[in-house]
Structures are given as C-alpha cells and as structure tokens.
Amino acid sequence: MGERIIGSYYTGVPGRTFLGVGGLHGNEPAGGLALGRVLDTLREQSIPVHGRIVALSGHLEAQARNVRFIDEDLNRLWTPERVARIVAGEIHTTEEREARELLAAFENVFDEAEDEVIFMDLHTTSADGEPFTFVGDTLRNRELARDFPVPVIFGLEEQLDGGLTEYLGNRGCRTIGFEGGQHDDPDAVEYNEAAIWIVLTSAGIVPRNRVPRYRELVKKLRGATAGKPPVLEVRYRYPIGVREQFEMLPGFRNFQRVKRDQLLARDHGAEVRAEETGRILLPLYQALGTDGFFISRPFNAFWLSVSAMLRKLHLDRWIVRFPGVGPEPDANYVRVDPSVARWYVIEIFHLLGFRKHRPRDGILILSRRKYDLKAPSRVEPLTGEIH
Template sequence: MDERRAVEQPGGRQAMGGAEESQRLIPLHGFQRVLGTFGEEDEGPLFLITAGIHGNERAGVEAVQRVFAALREAQGTPAGRFKGRCVAFAGNLKGLRAGVRFIDQDLNRLWTKKGIARLLAGDPSLDDAEEAEARELLGCFEKELGRARGKVLIMDLHTSSADGPPFSCMGDTIPNRKLAFALPVPVILGLEEAIDGAMLDWFYEQGHVAIAVEGGKHQARETVDNLEAMIWIALVASGNLHERDLPRLGDFKRLLEREVRGIPHILEIRYREVIRPGEKFHMIPGFKTFDRIQKGTPLAEKDGEVLRATEDGYVLLPLYQGQGEDGFFIGRRVPRFWLLVASLLRRLHASRLLPLLPGVRPHPEKKDRFLVDPKIARWGTVQVFHLLGYRRRRPEGDQLVFSRRPQW
C-alpha cells in the first residue's frame, strides 16, 4: 500500500488511504441505528461497536464514522483486506438527538437478566424512551450474533464529563484481558462489576469478549482522535485487520501512549460513590480522571456533607454533569505480577479451593457463586476472590455473594 495515502495523524486524513479528508457518514442531527457495516459473513471475527449509549457522548459516533469512511475508501485495494465483519450501532438515538445522557432512565443500566426478561415480556407500546431503545438494540444484536461464524468481540465507546486521558475497562476474564491489553492505555479492573445492568453484561453472560473504552472529555477534539485510534488498534488485535494493511498503526499507538504517559497501566476499583434519587451531589471543581489523591482529600459534597477520599489512590470519572448516578470512583495501582499470578490460578481452576477459606461456602442455588460470612471471613479473602476473577460483590441477607464473568 502507498503510505502516502495513509493518515498522517488521527482525525485528519484517513487511516487506510483514499480521500484526503474524512467525511461524516451522517450529520449529527440525523442519527440512525446502524452507523456502519463492513466485511463479509465469512469465518472471520464479528466485531461489534456501540457508540452513544449515553446521548451526550457523541464523540464515539464521529470516531466510528471516520473508521467506516476509511474502510470503504480502501475497499477493493490491497489495503482493503478485511477478515470477518464489523458492525457499529448508535446507542441512545433519542438521547443523541436531544444531546442528553438519557430521556427517562440510563440506557446503560437496563441490561440485567431480570430487566431484559421484563422488557421482552412487556408491551412495547408502554416502553419509556430507553426501554424502546434497548428493545431495538437487543433485536439488532441478536440478528448479528445469529449470523456470526467466528468469535465475537464488542467495543463500547464512551466519554466523560471530566478531563482525563483515555482508558479501557472490562469484565475481568482472560479473553477480555487479551483485547484490553492490546490497547496502550490504562486498564481499570472492577468498574464493570461495580455497576449493575451495563449493556456489556448482556454480552458477558453469553461468553463474548467485550470491553468499554473512555476517550476523554465529551467535547474535546482529542477525544474523537483517541477513540478512533482505539478502534483501529482493536480491529488489528481482533484479527479483522492485519497490521501490514494499517501502516499508521504505530502512529495510533504513539498517540495514545502520549496521552497516558505517567499513568499506571493497571488499576482496580476500590470505592464507588453512588448518587441515589433525590440526593444533591456536587463534585469539587478541578479534578481530572487519574488525579492522585490522598486519604482524607475533600472530593465532593452530598446533601451538605463533605465526601473525602477513603484511601490513597486515583480519582476516576468525577461527575461534572447533572445526570448520572456515579459521583466518582477511587482506584489503586495493580502490579502486573499479580495479573500473571491470577491468570495461572484461573488456568489451574483454583476456585475449587475457595470453600476451604474461613466463612466461605458455595452458593446453594447459583452456579459459580460463593457466599461469604463477613463476620468469619479473614482479612485477605476479598483479594483472593479478586485474583480468581470474583470482582462482583452483592449483599444477600447478612452474607455477601461473590460472582464472576464466564472465564473462557
């Protein structure tokens, strides 16, 4: 491929050659559900992209448009070799058109098993705005999954109300790690498990590889560039594209490496500040994602009470917008050594030994879940569960239930 036709920098000229200027596939006022399709239904991977599941996060839509414009421009050339199929969907169409996170409720909190079952059993004419969106998205997903002949991977694109560099988050499984670690951005463990009903939950439960990526602040121009770069790198990592057909792959990686310089590569969630209906939350101005904080640092106010950091670490996703139920998160660095230990333990199926820990027993009704008595369990039990992928923790009576995503 003639490298003179390749992108000189993300967001400017196209990554695979062709037209000098990238063009939007659809104007921002004309959102449609399917943002783009490319490739054939062969034995290659199915790569699904979702953008704008929150309606005020439009940068992902523009990043997708750039990628599909470049893919189509290269079609029919040596650079256009593409294995499998890539399909991108807009998430909350009504929210995107209105420029708000959601109309009636958060679309990224509806995807629990009970929530989807209730939705499918309900009358579509009674759906609120986001229920109607979820119903249509579900039909789109099932249609594409039914046609898939190879592995399936999903990338969910997000932006935030605070300044900060790009990062990825995922359900803590070995296949998810392979895709997330292919991106030269920080990986946050435990964020997906801290939230109930995220769209990726639906894909996780079916055993598919799925990650979410944050590009930066909503309206920042570099946010679109970051998301576009992560899409291209992921398409190579997934096997849809060969790196020889993307000569600017190195440029995309270097762009992201510059954005995240000095930030730990792996963090885990240690604390989540939940905003419940009726509570008045105000984040203290000036915080950015990945700012270092010390225990006791004032972070926000809620109903007149000052909220302080519960431990040393990094503040993540501080909320500087009206809508949202997560005020902020606190994370801490995880040495890569422990990920290697975790991978080994999971391959050895060490979870079978968990009932030997004090206060731990298998859940009598739910497979691959464990009940933990906090009055008996010793210090370090939570860390052991995390090593084995059990990062989702929910109360059940006076016990705690630990669960994890399908690992393979």
C-alpha cells in the same frame, strides 16, 4: 434522528465479529463518529478482513437532544430480569424502547456471526483526563486489553448493575469498554478511532499493515496517557441519590491522586471524603448521572500473571472450602461470611475474577463473569421473541 446502524463491513472471509456501539450516552458523540471513520477507511482502502464489522448507534433520542439520557441511564438497565421484561414488551421509558431496538439489532449480528463476537462500548467522560479502557475481569477480556497503550481498569463494571458490557459478556461476547477523554476534547474522536483499530487488529479481523494511520493514531493515544499506571482496579464507588444534591468539588481529573479523608464532594450539604487513598475516576461534572466518583488503585502486573495462573489451575474449586466461604448453586457465585472468613479471602477472590460484591442476609455474595477462560460456541440466545 440518527440511524441505528452506522454501517457494516464484510469481505466474504469468515472470522470473528466486531460489534461496536457509540453514543449509548447521548452527549458522547465521539465513539459513533470514530466508528463511521473506521468504516469509511475500510471501504476507501478496500481492506480485506477476516470476519465482520458492525457499528451501531446507542441512544438515538438522547443524541438528538445532546443529553446523557432522557428518563434513566441506558447503560444501567441491562440486568437479565429487565431485559426479559423488555423482550416481553413491557416498555415504560425512552431507554427501554431504545434497548429493545438495540436487542433486535444485536440478535441480527449474533445470528450472522460465524465465530466469537467481540463487543466494544465507546464513551467519553464529563471530567478532564486521559483515555482508558475498562474490562470485566475475564482472561478473554484481558487479552483484548493487552495491546492497549492506555490504562486498563478492572472492577469498574463490577461496581455497577446493568451495564451493557456485563450483559453481553455474560451472554458469551468478549467485551471491552473505552473512555476516550473529555466529551468535547477535539482529540476524542481520534482516541476512539485508535482504540477501535487496536481491537480490530489484535483480534485478527483487520491486518495491521493495511490500516493507513495505525502507527500515528496509536502513538497519539500513547502520548495522551504517558506516565499513568498501566493497570488499576476500582476499589470504591460513591453512589448518588438525588443528582441536584450532589456537588463534586471543582477541578478533579481522571487518575488524579486523592488521599484518604480528602474532601471530594458535598451531598445533601454533608461532606464527602475519600474512603481510601488512590486515584479518582469519573468524577461527575454533568447534569445527569448516578455515580459521584470512583476510587481506584494501581494493580501490579505481577498479580495479573499470578491471577491468570490461579484461574487456569481452577483454584476456585477448592477455595470454597476455606472457613466462612461456601459454594452457591451457580459456579460463578460464592458466598462469604465476613465475620468468619479471613481478610485475604476476598483479595484471593478478586484475583480469581470474583469482583462483584452484593450483600445478602448478612453475608456477601461474590460473583464473576461467565466464560472466563473459554468462549461458548455461540452467543447465548435470548429467551423469547422480541415483542
């Protein structure tokens, strides 16, 4: 089996830490290969950096078998409750064992970090389509995505529970995810490599003028996504129960337009039609997976600046007084009674970063990422020693 640590690089100058993970899904080798190439280039060129670069390999056992996962999805188990159980030594699945090893590796990185930690999660997709980034909607994460010449997706992570970027974001890392095209696309490694250089340079860790192929790689990435909307938000996820019962209609690509009521898939023999008009993302064309597809729609850059302004003005502190809205003990959560609150209240909460919806006793609990505007002085510590 492969090694957990792909490599690290430090030239003695303090600064931010870049933590990259490739291959969290075992059938997606491009991210890990790209991390290796970046480290090779840094060493060959003796590039001086501000801060530290650490590259880890995600799911070692699934990589050895070239499958997405063994028992369960390693990118869906990072809820605080499960992490606490894994830390306490309750290990039942292959993925819990991998997660425990990753947690131990993360702790070493966080212990050595002198400044903010930037976490990057590298993936590829089963469907054909253009590369894109996805970020949990904090202003700090948005800043990281700003220099990307590919579409930025908001609200994807918030449709899911237990994603690694969400978990590390809520511990205080700045986070960004990248999908570098189809798993077997020969260009996927270069797309991932370009994405890593973009994050390293825009975070001020690596000087852009020292990266030998920077312009060439970024141009290639830009060329791959020409004509796609720069920002989209995910509106809908189709969750699947039994993988064998779900069949996506053939031929859908990431970003393909779909119309409301268009037939997209079959599940347990029944038709699955689009809930709304938009662009399809991550249609499932592989043996393993828990999400059938997502539907997104373009998000106007104007609203991005409006939302940044509203957050800086702390609009969230008084919108909880709207009818049908109430505060929760944690300021990153609010409750909304959909039978009382006006329809636009939810849209305003989206602008404020409250993108995660979970039902509770007939009302909706909305939540946002922690550390929207400001990084904590250190990454939050794990509770307990890893057993």
